Amino acid sequence: MGGFKQHYISGLVVYTAFFIISMAISVIGWLLFELPRDWNPTIPMAMLPAFFCFTISFLCSLWPDVDIKSKSQQIFYTLFVTINLTLIFKGLYQVSAFLGLFAMLPMLSKHRGWTHSRLTMIIFPTLFVIIPLYFESRVSNMIDFWQQLKNLDWPTEAKRGLPTYLAGVIGYATHLQVDGILYRLPKNRA
Secondary structure, three states: OOOHHHHHHHHHHHHHHHHHHHHHHHHHHHHHHOOOOOOOOOOOOOHHHHHHHHHHHHHHHHHHHHHOOOHHHHHHHHHHHHHHHHHHHOOOHHHHHHHHHHHHHHHHOOOOOHHHOHHHHHHHHHHHHHHHHHHHHOOOOHHHHHHHHOOOOHHHHHHHHHHHHHHHHHHHHHHHHHOOOOOOOOOOOO
């Protein structure tokens, strides 16, 4: 079971290793096989989206501990309040209400409940794909947004959202691994 420091360091170290390996593969494909520079959809090629992916990996490596009194909880609820106030001042009341509901969900379970599950590790990072789509859609309510999702070019959107999704899964997986949940090593029977 890891603490705050082990969780965020592991999230950043593992994502950094993934990023470097993916970048090397991209460069090899570009130089040796004359593939386009952006052929590898697993990493963003621009600086700001790359920074965003590192931030997502960092945050996802901390997220599972939001269900207990912790530094992670302090970070996330400070973010929730800041984002919620911004949404209210911008008149995005419906989005603010959804964020408020989402912010309450971890408090409805016990520690190491749904926030520490493998299924949540797969589902939670989709928020980093769906939320940008919502704000890009420029619709005022969620019903119109869900209607627009039917008309998207999903292969293109999946490719565009893959870097942030993978960053989230990697960060989340490191938290579960540090806590001994993702993959348990067999005990040494000496």
